[in-house]
Amino acid sequence: MTVFKNIPTFVLTVACALLISSCAKEETNKTEQAEEGYEPTPLALQTPVLFQEKLDSPVIPADNPQTVEGVALGKKLFFDPILSGNNTLACAGCHIQEEGFSDSRQFSPGIDGVEGRRNSMPLFNLAWNHKETFFWDGRAISLENQALEPVIDPVEMHNTWPNAVSSLQAAPEYPELFAKAFGTSTIDSTLVSKAIAQFVRTLISGNSRYDQYLRGEIELTQAEQNGLNVYKDEERGDCFHCHGTPPNNLLWTDNDFHNNGLDKTFDDLGRGAITGDPREFGLFKTPSLRNLAYTAPYMHDGRFETLEEVIDHYSEGLVYSETIDPLMKAVGEGGVQLSEQDKQDLKAFLLALSDESFINNPDFQNK
Amino acid sequence: MKKHILLVVAALVLVACKDVDEAAVLNPNRNVTFNFTQNWEGDEITNADYQTTEYTNAHGETMTISKLRYLISDIAFTDENGDSTIIKGYNLVNAREATNTQYKPAKKIQEGTYTLSFTFGFEKEDNIDGAYPDLTSADWNVPEDLGGGYHFMQLEGTFIDNTGTVAPYLYHTIRAANKTDDALELQDTSFEVDLGTVTVKEGVVYEIKMDVAEWFKNPNEWDLNELNSNLMGNFGAQLKMSENGRTVFSLGETTIVEE
Numbered sequence: 060m061t062v063f064k065n066i067p068t069f070v071l072t073v074a075c076a077l078l079i080s081s082c083a084k085e086e087t088n089k090t091e092q093a094e095e096g097y098e099p100t101p102l103a104l105q106t107p108v109l110f111q112e113k114l115d116s117p118v119i120p121a122d123n124p125q126t127v128e129g130v131a132l133g134k135k136l137f138f139d140p141i142l143s144g145n146n147t148l149a150c151a152g153c154h155i156q157e158e159g160f161s162d163s164r165q166f167s168p169g170i171d172g173v174e175g176r177r178n179s180m181p182l183f184n185l186a187w188n189h190k191e192t193f194f195w196d197g198r199a200i201s202l203e204n205q206a207l208e209p210v211i212d213p214v215e216m217h218n219t220w221p222n223a224v225s226s227l228q229a230a231p232e233y234p235e236l237f238a239k240a241f242g243t244s245t246i247d248s249t250l251v252s253k254a255i256a257q258f259v260r261t262l263i264s265g266n267s268r269y270d271q272y273l274r275g276e277i278e279l280t281q282a283e284q285n286g287l288n289v290y291k292d293e294e295r296g297d298c299f300h301c302h303g304t305p306p307n308n309l310l311w312t313d314n315d316f317h318n319n320g321l322d323k324t325f326d327d328l329g330r331g332a333i334t335g336d337p338r339e340f341g342l343f344k345t346p347s348l349r350n351l352a353y354t355a356p357y358m359h360d361g362r363f364e365t366l367e368e369v370i371d372h373y374s375e376g377l378v379y380s381e382t383i384d385p386l387m388k389a390v391g392e393g394g395v396q397l398s399e400q401d402k403q404d405l406k407a408f409l410l411a412l413s414d415e416s417f418i419n420n421p422d423f424q425n426k
Numbered sequence: 427m428k429k430h431i432l433l434v435v436a437a438l439v440l441v442a443c444k445d446v447d448e449a450a451v452l453n454p455n456r457n458v459t460f461n462f463t464q465n466w467e468g469d470e471i472t473n474a475d476y477q478t479t480e481y482t483n484a485h486g487e488t489m490t491i492s493k494l495r496y497l498i499s500d501i502a503f504t505d506e507n508g509d510s511t512i513i514k515g516y517n518l519v520n521a522r523e524a525t526n527t528q529y530k531p532a533k534k535i536q537e538g539t540y541t542l543s544f545t546f547g548f549e550k551e552d553n554i555d556g557a558y559p560d561l562t563s564a565d566w567n568v569p570e571d572l573g574g575g576y577h578f579m580q581l582e583g584t585f586i587d588n589t590g591t592v593a594p595y596l597y598h599t600i601r602a603a604n605k606t607d608d609a610l611e612l613q614d615t616s617f618e619v620d621l622g623t624v625t626v627k628e629g630v631v632y633e634i635k636m637d638v639a640e641w642f643k644n645p646n647e648w649d650l651n652e653l654n655s656n657l658m659g660n661f662g663a664q665l666k667m668s669e670n671g672r673t674v675f676s677l678g679e680t681t682i683v684e685e
Contacts, residue, residue, distance in 0.1 A: 115559040189563045291569040294656050304567035307556040313565035338477045382477075385492060385582040385594030388655055 097242050099126035104186065107265030109273055113307050117186035117260065123203060123253045125260060128240040133258030136251060138425035141230065142223050143170050143216035150209065150255070151425065153179045157418050159350035160262060165361035169214040176327060178361030181354045183264040183417060184347065188314045195343045195359040197316060198333045202256035207248060220248040227251070264349055264417035265309065272411075273306050279411065286408025289401045296373070296397070296405060300386050301345045311348035311412060318342050320377035320387040320394075321358060329359065331382075341382050352413035366406050374402060455534035459631040460501070462519045462527045463678060464494060467639045476522045477583070483642035485649050489585035489595070491638065494521040496579040497566070498634075499548055499616075501531070503540040503626065511535055516548065518564060521636075535626045542624045542632065546671055547578030547616035553601055572603040572658055573612045581641065585650045595654040597641065599671070602664035611661070615668035621677040633678030640674040641667065 102125045104117055119125060136142060140149045153167040154160040162179035169175065177195055185193070191201050199205035209215045210223055227233040227246045234244035241250050269287075271277045279287065287305065289296040301319075303311050316330040318341045325331075331340035343359045357363040363372065375393040377383075389395050397405070417423075464471040466481050477492045499516040517529040547553075555574030556562065566576050581597040604611040624632060642648040646666040657663045 113556055113559060113562060115563050187563075288571070291571055293658050299567075299569060300565070303565055304562075304569055306570070307562045307567050308565060315565070379592075385584060385596055385655075388594060390594075391591065 099128040102127045129257040132236045132240045133254035144218040159353040161354045173214045175214045183262045186260040190314045203252045206252040206255040264414045266416045267414040268411040282404045282407040283411045286404035289405045312345045316342040317384045318382045453536045460529040461633045464521045464636045487585045491583040493582040499545045501544040542621040549616045550614045588651045599667045604661040619675045629683045631681045635678040
C-alpha cells in the first residue's frame with residue numbers, strides 16, 4: 060500500500076470512509092424495520108472438533124441461518140403427522156432415530172399403505188454434503204428443496220402443500236412458532252422447508268469408536284485395525300476411493316454417484332433417470348458407512364439384510380453392466396475374493412463407525 | 427445533495443489512490459486466467475466422449491475414458507532475470523464434469539514477458555496429509571499406508587484386454603511409495619512443466635492442454651494388460667507414470683478477454 064502524499068488526499072479518504080459508514084447504517088435501519096425489531100436467536104451447529112479440523116465448513120444457506128427457534132420448529136414439524144394427508148405419518152415415521160434416522164423396513168409404506176421402491180435413507184451429517192444432491196438419485200438440490208418432496212409424494216405423506224399449510228395455519232400453536240422462527244405468522248411451504256432443513260442440519264454424528272480412536276481415547280481391536288487395513292488396501296477392499304479415506308474423510312462417502320455392480324439390468328435407473336444420460340443408468344449415491352449397525356437393510360433397494368451379504372457382494376458377487384465403475388475389479392470372478400478373516404475384520408471395522416451417542420442423543424428426540 | 431458531493435469525492439479518492447504508485451502505472455499488475463483442456467493426439471475430449479469414444483493407445487489397446495481428474499499447483503512466471511512470481515496454491519481439474527477447468531488465481535502478475543511453468547501434482551512440501559479440506563471433500567486423499575497426502579491424477583476407464591474382454595484400468599498417480607515390512611520409502615513424483623514464453627497483458631487467458639495419449643506413450647510404452655489397477659502401491663509404475671507425464675502438457679492458445 061502506498062502512503063498518501065498530501066493532506067488533501069488524507070481529508071478525502073476520511074470523507075470517503077464517512078460516506079461508507081453512513082450508507083451502511085441506513086441499510087441496517089431498513090432490515091430492522093422489515094422485521095419489526097425481532098431477530099431469532101442464532102444457533103451454532105455442534106460441530107465435532109475432528110470435523111472442524113478435517114472437513115470443509117458445513118453448508119448453511121445465507122437465507123436460512125440456523126436459529127434456536129427455527130431448529131425447535133423444524134424438530135416439531137419432523138415429528139408431527141400434521142404434514143401428511145390424513146394426519147397419520149410424520150417424517151419420523153420413516154426416519155427413526157434408533158435406526159440412524161432410517162427405516163429397518165426394506166420399503167416404508169406411505170399413508171395409503173403403498174410401499175415406495177427405495178429403502179429409506181439415514182439422516183446425519185447432511186450439512187457436509189457439499190454437492191448438495193439429496194436422495195439416492197440426487198434429484199433434490201439442497202435440504203430445503205428436499206423437504207418439500209415427501210409431503211406431496213403420493214407413496215409417502217400424500218398431501219398437497221396448500222392443504223398442509225392451511226392445517227398448520229389453523230393449528231393453535233404453529234402460527235406463533237413460525238413468528239418466533241421467521242418473524243411472520245403467515246405460514247408457507249418455503250418456511251416449513253426452511254425449518255425442517257434447519258433441524259436436519261443439526262443431526263450430526265461424530266462419536267464412533269473410530270472417532271474416539273482418532274481422538275486418542277481408545278485403541279482399536281486387532282480385528283478392527285486389520286479391517287481398516289482391508290478397507291484402505293487397493294488390492295483388497297479398496298473402499299476408500301468411494302467411501303472416503305481415513306483419517307481425513309470422516310463422512311465416509313464421496314457424495315458422488317456410482318454403479319457398484321449390483322445388477323446386470325436396471326429396474327431403477329437411479330441417477331440416469333434424473334439426468335437422462337445412459338452413461339448414468341444404474342448409478343446411485345454412495346451412502347455413508349457411519350451407523351451401519353442401525354441402518355440395515357442396505358443398498359438403495361434394501362436388498363441386503365446383513366453386512367456379511369454386503370461384504371460378500373464386493374468380494375465375489377459383482378455383476379457386470381455397461382456403467383459399472385472401473386473401481387469394481389475382477390468382475391469376471393465376481394470380485395477380489397477376500398479371505399474369510401479379512402471379511403470378518405472388515406465387518407468389525409465397519410461396525411466401529413457406528414455412533415451410539417447419536418441414536419441416543421436426547422436433542423433429537425420428540426419430547 | 428451532500429451525498430452527491432461525497433460520491434464525487436469518493437471517486438476522486440479512488441482515482442487519486444490509484445495514481446500514486448508510478449511503477450505500477452508503467453507495469454501494471456494483471457489478472458491471468460488458465461483454461462485446462464484435454465485431447466487425444468489433438469482430438470479434443472469433450473463430455474460426450476467419456477465412456478463412449480474408443481481410443482487406441484501406443485501399445486495398441488482399444489480403450490475408453492470414464493474419469494479424468496488431475497491437480498496442478500504453484501504456477502510460476504519467471505522473468506528474464508530468473509526472478510519468479512509464484513501463484514501459491516492448487517487447482518483440481520475435473521475434466522469430465524468440467525469443474526475447475528478454468529482457474530483464475532487471485533494473485534496478479536505484472537505486465538511483461540515470462541516463462542510459464544507449473545507443478546504437476548504437489549511437490550513434497552505441499553503434499554501434506556489432510557491439510558486441504560476441500561480436497562478431502564473431493565475424496566482426493568491417499569491412505570497413510572502409502573504416505574498420505576493426495577492423488578495427482580485419476581484417469582480411469584476400460585480397455586479390451588488380450589483375451590478380448592472389457593477390463594477396467596485405474597491410472598492413478600501419487601507420490602511413489604515403496605512399502606516393505608518395516609519401512610515406507612517415498613519418492614516425489616511431481617514434476618515441473620515448462621510451457622515456454624508468454625506475455626502478460628490485461629485479460630490474458632492461457633490454454634493448458636493435456637494430451638492424454640502421452641500418458642501411454644513415451645518414454646514408457648504402456649501395456650494395460652500388465653499395468654491396469656493397483657498402481658498406487660506400485661513404486662516402479664509410479665516412477666514410469668511420472669516419466670510419461672513430462673510430455674503430456676503444452677501451451678495452447680493465448681487469448682485476451684475484455685472484462
